[in-house]
Amino acid sequence: MKAFFSRLINPLVWRVPGHPARVLFGFSLAEHGSMLDLSAATRLTSSPQRAAAYMRHMLDEARHARMFAARSAELRLQEGQPSLGYPVADTENLFQTLGELRFLAFVHVGEKRGRAQFETYRDWFEKQGDHKSGAMFAAIVRDELRHEQYTYDLLLELAGSEAQANKELRAVVLWETWRKWRRMGRFLAEKLYFAVMTFIYILWGPVMYLAGILNKGKP
Ligand SMILES: [Fe+2]
Ligand SMILES: [Fe+2]
Incomplete structure:
Protein backbone atom coordinates (compact mmCIF):
# COMPACT_ATOMS: atom_id res chain seq x y z
CA MET A 1 0.00 0.00 0.00
CA SER A 161 5.02 -21.78 15.11
CA GLU A 162 3.86 -19.86 12.08
CA ALA A 163 0.56 -19.05 13.79
CA GLN A 164 2.36 -17.47 16.77
CA ALA A 165 4.75 -15.57 14.49
CA ASN A 166 1.81 -14.15 12.52
CA LYS A 167 0.13 -13.20 15.80
CA GLU A 168 3.24 -11.22 16.78
CA LEU A 169 3.28 -9.52 13.37
CA ARG A 170 -0.37 -8.46 13.75
CA ALA A 171 0.29 -7.23 17.30
CA VAL A 172 3.22 -5.13 16.14
CA VAL A 173 1.16 -3.48 13.38
CA LEU A 174 -1.46 -2.55 16.01
CA TRP A 175 1.24 -1.27 18.38
CA GLU A 176 2.71 0.90 15.59
CA THR A 177 -0.71 2.37 14.81
CA TRP A 178 -1.20 3.20 18.50
CA ARG A 179 2.30 4.76 18.64
CA LYS A 180 1.59 6.94 15.59
CA TRP A 181 -1.76 8.05 17.03
CA ARG A 182 -0.10 8.98 20.38
CA ARG A 183 2.63 10.92 18.58
CA MET A 184 0.04 12.80 16.56
CA GLY A 185 -1.86 13.59 19.76
CA ARG A 186 1.31 14.96 21.36
CA PHE A 187 2.05 17.05 18.27
CA LEU A 188 -1.47 18.52 18.22
CA ALA A 189 -1.37 19.22 21.98
CA GLU A 190 1.89 21.16 21.53
CA LYS A 191 0.39 23.19 18.67
CA LEU A 192 -2.76 23.89 20.70
CA TYR A 193 -0.68 24.97 23.71
CA PHE A 194 1.30 27.36 21.48
CA ALA A 195 -1.89 28.84 19.96
CA VAL A 196 -3.57 29.33 23.38
CA MET A 197 -0.45 30.89 24.95
CA THR A 198 0.01 33.23 21.97
CA PHE A 199 -3.63 34.30 22.26
CA ILE A 200 -3.25 34.98 26.01
CA TYR A 201 -0.01 36.89 25.39
CA ILE A 202 -1.63 39.10 22.71
CA LEU A 203 -4.65 39.72 24.94
CA TRP A 204 -2.40 40.59 27.89
CA GLY A 205 -1.00 43.70 26.09
CA PRO A 206 -4.26 45.76 26.08
CA VAL A 207 -5.08 44.56 29.64
CA MET A 208 -1.73 45.88 30.93
CA TYR A 209 -2.23 49.12 29.00
CA LEU A 210 -5.72 49.67 30.53
CA ALA A 211 -4.43 48.84 34.00
CA GLY A 212 -1.71 51.47 33.51
CA ILE A 213 -4.29 54.14 32.56
CA LEU A 214 -6.54 53.34 35.53
CA ASN A 215 -3.58 53.45 37.93
CA LYS A 216 -2.55 56.89 36.64
CA GLY A 217 -5.86 58.37 37.81
CA LYS A 218 -5.27 57.20 41.40
CA PRO A 219 -3.48 59.40 44.01
FE1 LIG B 1 17.56 -2.99 7.01
FE1 LIG C 1 18.84 -0.15 5.97
Missing part, protein backbone atom coordinates in the same frame (compact mmCIF):
# COMPACT_ATOMS: atom_id res chain seq x y z
CA LYS A 2 2.76 2.41 1.05
CA ALA A 3 4.79 1.38 -2.03
CA PHE A 4 1.80 2.10 -4.28
CA PHE A 5 1.41 5.52 -2.62
CA SER A 6 5.18 6.14 -3.03
CA ARG A 7 4.98 5.47 -6.78
CA LEU A 8 2.12 7.95 -7.03
CA ILE A 9 3.84 10.79 -5.19
CA ASN A 10 7.43 10.18 -6.41
CA PRO A 11 7.15 12.86 -9.14
CA LEU A 12 6.19 15.40 -6.45
CA VAL A 13 8.63 14.33 -3.74
CA TRP A 14 11.76 14.16 -5.85
CA ARG A 15 11.15 17.17 -8.10
CA VAL A 16 10.80 19.85 -5.41
CA PRO A 17 14.11 21.78 -5.40
CA GLY A 18 16.20 20.99 -2.33
CA HIS A 19 13.79 18.30 -1.16
CA PRO A 20 15.66 15.14 -2.35
CA ALA A 21 18.71 15.98 -0.24
CA ARG A 22 16.52 16.48 2.84
CA VAL A 23 14.60 13.24 2.20
CA LEU A 24 17.85 11.28 1.82
CA PHE A 25 19.15 12.82 5.03
CA GLY A 26 15.90 11.72 6.74
CA PHE A 27 16.56 8.15 5.54
CA SER A 28 20.09 8.41 6.83
CA LEU A 29 18.72 9.36 10.25
CA ALA A 30 16.27 6.42 10.21
CA GLU A 31 19.09 4.00 9.29
CA HIS A 32 21.19 5.37 12.15
CA GLY A 33 18.24 4.82 14.52
CA SER A 34 17.98 1.18 13.34
CA MET A 35 21.69 0.79 13.89
CA LEU A 36 21.31 1.90 17.53
CA ASP A 37 18.43 -0.56 18.11
CA LEU A 38 20.48 -3.39 16.64
CA SER A 39 23.47 -2.44 18.69
CA ALA A 40 21.29 -2.91 21.82
CA ALA A 41 20.00 -6.22 20.42
CA THR A 42 23.59 -7.41 19.89
CA ARG A 43 24.43 -6.66 23.52
CA LEU A 44 21.23 -7.91 25.14
CA THR A 45 20.20 -11.11 23.35
CA SER A 46 20.88 -14.33 25.22
CA SER A 47 21.92 -16.16 22.05
CA PRO A 48 25.45 -15.79 20.58
CA GLN A 49 24.10 -16.88 17.15
CA ARG A 50 21.44 -14.17 17.13
CA ALA A 51 23.99 -11.63 18.46
CA ALA A 52 26.16 -12.38 15.40
CA ALA A 53 23.16 -11.91 13.06
CA TYR A 54 22.22 -8.61 14.76
CA MET A 55 25.83 -7.43 14.54
CA ARG A 56 25.95 -8.04 10.78
CA HIS A 57 22.62 -6.25 10.38
CA MET A 58 23.85 -3.35 12.54
CA LEU A 59 26.92 -2.91 10.31
CA ASP A 60 24.68 -2.88 7.20
CA GLU A 61 22.48 -0.15 8.70
CA ALA A 62 25.56 1.91 9.65
CA ARG A 63 26.71 1.63 6.01
CA HIS A 64 23.25 2.65 4.73
CA ALA A 65 23.28 5.69 7.05
CA ARG A 66 26.65 6.73 5.58
CA MET A 67 25.53 6.12 1.97
CA PHE A 68 22.38 8.23 2.37
CA ALA A 69 24.25 11.01 4.20
CA ALA A 70 26.97 11.10 1.52
CA ARG A 71 24.48 11.22 -1.39
CA SER A 72 22.48 13.91 0.42
CA ALA A 73 25.69 15.95 0.82
CA GLU A 74 26.50 15.55 -2.91
CA LEU A 75 23.04 16.81 -3.91
CA ARG A 76 23.36 19.74 -1.48
CA LEU A 77 26.74 20.58 -2.99
CA GLN A 78 25.22 20.66 -6.49
CA GLU A 79 22.77 23.27 -5.15
CA GLY A 80 25.55 25.28 -3.51
CA GLN A 81 24.37 24.29 -0.02
CA PRO A 82 26.41 22.88 2.87
CA SER A 83 25.93 19.24 3.82
CA LEU A 84 23.41 18.39 6.56
CA GLY A 85 26.17 16.50 8.33
CA TYR A 86 26.28 13.03 9.82
CA PRO A 87 22.99 11.74 11.30
CA VAL A 88 22.63 11.34 15.04
CA ALA A 89 19.37 9.56 15.82
CA ASP A 90 17.55 9.14 19.13
CA THR A 91 16.93 5.67 20.45
CA GLU A 92 13.63 4.46 21.87
CA ASN A 93 15.22 1.36 23.45
CA LEU A 94 12.88 -0.84 21.44
CA PHE A 95 14.64 -4.11 22.22
CA GLN A 96 14.27 -3.44 25.95
CA THR A 97 10.67 -2.17 25.63
CA LEU A 98 9.29 -4.81 23.29
CA GLY A 99 11.30 -7.87 24.24
CA GLU A 100 13.19 -9.92 21.64
CA LEU A 101 10.23 -11.69 20.02
CA ARG A 102 8.19 -8.55 19.36
CA PHE A 103 11.34 -6.60 18.49
CA LEU A 104 12.00 -9.14 15.73
CA ALA A 105 8.42 -8.76 14.49
CA PHE A 106 8.83 -4.97 14.55
CA VAL A 107 12.12 -5.06 12.62
CA HIS A 108 10.71 -7.52 10.07
CA VAL A 109 7.67 -5.30 9.38
CA GLY A 110 9.90 -2.21 9.08
CA GLU A 111 12.36 -3.95 6.73
CA LYS A 112 9.57 -5.20 4.48
CA ARG A 113 7.95 -1.78 4.31
CA GLY A 114 11.28 0.01 3.74
CA ARG A 115 12.36 -2.45 1.04
CA ALA A 116 9.08 -2.01 -0.90
CA GLN A 117 9.41 1.79 -0.64
CA PHE A 118 13.08 1.80 -1.69
CA GLU A 119 12.25 -0.34 -4.73
CA THR A 120 9.99 2.43 -6.00
CA TYR A 121 12.81 4.99 -5.48
CA ARG A 122 15.33 2.73 -7.27
CA ASP A 123 12.99 2.50 -10.28
CA TRP A 124 12.25 6.22 -10.19
CA PHE A 125 15.91 7.32 -10.20
CA GLU A 126 16.84 4.81 -12.92
CA LYS A 127 13.98 6.14 -15.07
CA GLN A 128 15.16 9.72 -14.50
CA GLY A 129 18.72 8.80 -15.56
CA ASP A 130 20.19 9.37 -12.06
CA HIS A 131 22.07 6.06 -12.09
CA LYS A 132 24.13 6.95 -9.02
CA SER A 133 21.06 7.29 -6.78
CA GLY A 134 19.43 4.32 -8.57
CA ALA A 135 22.44 2.08 -7.88
CA MET A 136 22.54 3.22 -4.24
CA PHE A 137 18.89 2.23 -3.72
CA ALA A 138 19.44 -1.06 -5.61
CA ALA A 139 22.34 -1.99 -3.29
CA ILE A 140 20.34 -1.06 -0.17
CA VAL A 141 17.28 -3.02 -1.38
CA ARG A 142 19.46 -6.15 -1.67
CA ASP A 143 20.50 -5.77 1.99
CA GLU A 144 16.95 -4.99 3.15
CA LEU A 145 15.69 -8.18 1.47
CA ARG A 146 18.23 -10.17 3.46
CA HIS A 147 17.19 -8.38 6.68
CA GLU A 148 13.53 -9.07 5.90
CA GLN A 149 14.25 -12.78 5.43
CA TYR A 150 16.50 -13.47 8.43
CA THR A 151 14.27 -11.53 10.86
CA TYR A 152 11.32 -13.67 9.74
CA ASP A 153 13.38 -16.87 10.16
CA LEU A 154 14.41 -15.85 13.70
CA LEU A 155 10.87 -14.75 14.53
CA LEU A 156 9.58 -18.14 13.44
CA GLU A 157 12.27 -19.92 15.47
CA LEU A 158 11.54 -17.93 18.64
CA ALA A 159 7.75 -17.98 18.24
CA GLY A 160 7.75 -21.75 17.76
